[in-house]
Amino acid sequence: AVVFGSAGPLVGVWCEPEGGHAVAPALVMINSGVVHSAGAWRLHVRLARTLAAEGVPSLRFDLSGVGDSPPRAGASTLEEVVRQDLDDALDLVGRETGRRDAVLMGLCSGAADALDMARHDSDVRGIICIDLIGDFRNWQHQAVHYARRIARLESWKNTLTGRNRFFSRLFGAVRRGDAGGDDRPSGPAQLGLRPVLSQERLRRDLLALLDDQRRVLLVFTGGLERNYNHRSQFREVLPEVARRPELDFSYFGRSDHTFTDPDNQARLIDTIRGWLVR
Secondary structure (H helix, E strand, C coil): CEEECCCCCEEEEEECCHHHCCCCCEEEECCCCCCCCCCHHHHHHHHHHHHHHCCCCEEEECCCCCCCCCCCCCCCCHHHHHHHHHHHHHHHHHHHHCCCCEEEEEECHHHHHHHHHHHHCCCEEEEEEECCCECCCCHHHHHHHHHHHHHCHHHHHHHHCCCCHHHHHHHHHHHHCCCCCCCCCCHHHHHCCCCCECHHHHHHHHHHHHHCCCEEEEEEEHHHCCCCCCCCHHHHHCHHHHCCCCEEEEEECCCCCCCCCHHHHHHHHHHHHHHHHC
16 A cells, blocks of 8 residues: 655555566556546456566556545646646656656546546556547447447337437427437536547547557447447547557457456456556
């Protein structure tokens, strides 16, 4: 257990190989929303122990105001809080290993934080983003979405009984004389955790990292089907990014967003382990 931080106590767990001999940069694991440092379904704990056996040290800790870490005073924005916390985390990595560089990993909001920090700190050697909150939708996504809806018996039952949300919204808009549609945010933006990154922002930020020879691993799940629903979607939306050799991506179509199924979580851990060791 470690307590660290320049402006207030941040609480976490440092995990290192036996004998302290590291063969790769440390992995720093970031909170997902308000889930504490153990990670969703203890993902961070299991990952840390797996990596230690491979010679990879890691830090899992709570950002300010989450889990065991109290709120940070004096920071004006959420982005500033997270950057300062991660800067303190990199300082801890430097004290423990003698090298401040590290790989950042996060799920959902944590993925967005990893990408943001990498753009602001060159000591971030790479990032692992799981279900990054971005606009990856294209016409192929829409085609897959509606094909699955049409093939689903439950969709027909809902339509016949008046419980189909699409038709309910459509007929409601017609009755109100508002055929222009619904302006409410959709998908992950409703969670209020982080803004949805535009395709242009994703393209710009990812290419900037790759041009700087930083490594990127993107993981998508079937759990956020409304945002990402088939394996080749990333290649279709951002082909110039997908072609870069510094970037890898995986699709866990049968997994939910937080990897509650042990087999899917084990596959994810093995994917991350292999990527980091390579």
